[in-house]
Amino acid sequence: MSENVNPSVTTTDAGIPAPSDEFSLTVGPGGPVVLHDSYVVQKMQQFNRERVPERVVHAKGSGAHGYFEVTADVTWFTKANFLGEIGRRTEMFARFSTVAGEQGYPDTVRDPRGFALKFYTADGNFDMVGNNTPVFFMRDPSKFQDFIRSQKRLPDSGLRSNDMQWDYWTLSPESTHQVMILMSDRGTPRSLRTMNGYSSHTYSTINAAGERFWVKWHFKTEQGADNFADDEAKAMAAKDPDYHRRDLRDAIQSGNLPSWRLEMQVMPFADAAGYRFNPFDLTKIWPHEDYPPVTVGRMVLDRNPGNYFAEVEQSSFSPANMVPGIGLSPDKMLLGRVFSYHDTHLHRIGTNYQQLPINASKVPVHSYSKDGSMAYRHSGDQPVYAPNSYGGPQADPIAGADLTWWIDSGELGRYAYEAHAEDDDVTQPGTLYRDVMDDVARDHLIANIIGHASDGVSADVRRRVVEYWQAVDTDLGARIKVGLGVA
Numbered sequence: 001m002s003e004n005v006n007p008s009v010t011t012t013d014a015g016i017p018a019p020s021d022e023f024s025l026t027v028g029p030g031g032p033v034v035l036h037d038s039y040v041v042q043k044m045q046q047f048n049r050e051r052v053p054e055r056v057v058h059a060k061g062s063g064a065h066g067y068f069e070v071t072a073d074v075t076w077f078t079k080a081n082f083l084g085e086i087g088r089r090t091e092m093f094a095r096f097s098t099v100a101g102e103q104g105y106p107d108t109v110r111d112p113r114g115f116a117l118k119f120y121t122a123d124g125n126f127d128m129v130g131n132n133t134p135v136f137f138m139r140d141p142s143k144f145q146d147f148i149r150s151q152k153r154l155p156d157s158g159l160r161s162n163d164m165q166w167d168y169w170t171l172s173p174e175s176t177h178q179v180m181i182l183m184s185d186r187g188t189p190r191s192l193r194t195m196n197g198y199s200s201h202t203y204s205t206i207n208a209a210g211e212r213f214w215v216k217w218h219f220k221t222e223q224g225a226d227n228f229a230d231d232e233a234k235a236m237a238a239k240d241p242d243y244h245r246r247d248l249r250d251a252i253q254s255g256n257l258p259s260w261r262l263e264m265q266v267m268p269f270a271d272a273a274g275y276r277f278n279p280f281d282l283t284k285i286w287p288h289e290d291y292p293p294v295t296v297g298r299m300v301l302d303r304n305p306g307n308y309f310a311e312v313e314q315s316s317f318s319p320a321n322m323v324p325g326i327g328l329s330p331d332k333m334l335l336g337r338v339f340s341y342h343d344t345h346l347h348r349i350g351t352n353y354q355q356l357p358i359n360a361s362k363v364p365v366h367s368y369s370k371d372g373s374m375a376y377r378h379s380g381d382q383p384v385y386a387p388n389s390y391g392g393p394q395a396d397p398i399a400g401a402d403l404t405w406w407i408d409s410g411e412l413g414r415y416a417y418e419a420h421a422e423d424d425d426v427t428q429p430g431t432l433y434r435d436v437m438d439d440v441a442r443d444h445l446i447a448n449i450i451g452h453a454s455d456g457v458s459a460d461v462r463r464r465v466v467e468y469w470q471a472v473d474t475d476l477g478a479r480i481k482v483g484l485g486v487a
């Protein structure tokens with residue numbers, strides 16, 4: 001804790017000297033406490049309101065400040081100013097999190113990890129709200145709420161349930177790729193410092209000449225990827241539930257600064273339509289062989305938060321925050337998230353959450369948004385509508401242009417993605433199992449699945465667990481069948 005700059009006299013929140021933090025105001029030494037002891041009453045009231053609603057997902061987070069530095073010329077595929085010159089540094093903030101657990105939940109439980117980054121660029125804030133996995137459980141945003149409920153708690157007992165998790169997953173085969181990664185040792189990272197971060201989604205970029213590209217972002221740990229085995233993760237959950245938070249903080253405190261190398265896969269715009277996989281399907285990666293990652297820069301975390309609530313809990317990220325040169329893609333999950341994140345922050349922190357120091361742009365904001373609960377930045381006597389003839393700011397259709405893509409003319413409807421030649425839910429997890437994992441990784445994966453699916457999972461769901469993995473690989477399915485004792 002840093003030294004209090006003026007510890008002399010406690011005051012009320014209105015700055016008036018406070019009477020006592022020991023005795024409330026009473027009628028005689030044993031008498032009732034009186035309501036007009038506003039100091040004590042307001043202490044209670046403030047305490048009762050100390051919490052903001054915890055995030056419905058990614059509730060437990062740990063964060064740090066740092067910078068991003070460009071190390072290669074990437075102007076050939078993006079005009080984004082903060083990526084525009086080798087050596088250019090941008091201040092940033094990172095928040096890592098578990099997904100399903102609540103604020104007090106142990107850090108080392110099996111779960112994907114959030115990997116949210118805020119870049120305070122000269123063009124306003126760019127948020128990369130990624131995960132430590134390159135894919136996700138689904139490809140349509142209408143499924144997210146059901147999925148998350150299946151990963152959280154039962155309505156009657158308030159307990160978590162492996163049965164509910166596998167019931168959902170096995171009824172949703174598109175989840176296979178992500179569940180395989182979750183059930184591998186990557187589901188239990190040793191440290192926040194030893195995991196990669198991925199945009200997972202496909203984004204678009206545009207260069208100064210107006211050429212467009214599709215991109216995926218990969219933040220590769222320079223500490224080396226390292227994970228706990230299942231028993232180590234469970235032991236650590238009991239020993240130190242805040243292990244990851246402590247590890248990150250201690251490392252930065254001791255000058256052992258964690259860093260990640262940003263690599264991007266870049267696909268020419270015209271390749272997407274005929275690519276063998278749907279390149280916008282969030283359950284799929286782009287094989288490195290097809291689109292080799294190019295190095296872009298390096299992110300270094302070098303400063304711990306000075307106040308957890310102000311910097312980590314109130315930090316709010318949104319995929320809607322993109323800067324000129326970077327845009328969306330027809331990934332339906334991404335399009336859903338662009339709405340959802342801002343909305344949840346309006347509920348969780350409040351209308352003007354973007355005015356808080358951790359969320360505020362470092363460059364001046366000239367917005368016509370005004371007033372609202374707890375407004376701090378305001379328009380003064382400046383015009384509050386556009387257009388106006390009193391010198392107010394004007395939107396810039398060139399600088400602020402949306403990156404667009406083709407839309408086939410079609411009828412409004414509820415569609416699956418149009419199939420590409422090799423779209424399916426099992427090829428990529430099959431490649432991961434057969435070609436990427438070694439024997440140890442395969443053994444751990446299988447033991448982790450068997451352990452998880454044996455714990456409180458009904459016979460019917462266990463049978464479906466076997467079928468789910470049989471579809472990916474016969475050897476994998478056979479070993480799980482034996483392990484789960486399914487006839």
Ligand code: NDP
Nearest residue numbers: 134184186196285286287288289428429431432436437441
């Ligand atoms: P590559 O052999 O070029 O890449 C495989 C990648 O898999 C590695 O670079 C590493 O990604 C990641 N990896 C290594 N060990 C594990 C593990 N135990 N669990 C999960 N991921 C691991 O092959 P492809 O690019 O053709 O991809 C093959 C498969 O690898 C994919 O189907 C996918 O399941 C998985 N994968 C692919 C990624 C990609 O973006 N191409 C990213 C991550 C996984 P990293 O260097 O990012 O750690």
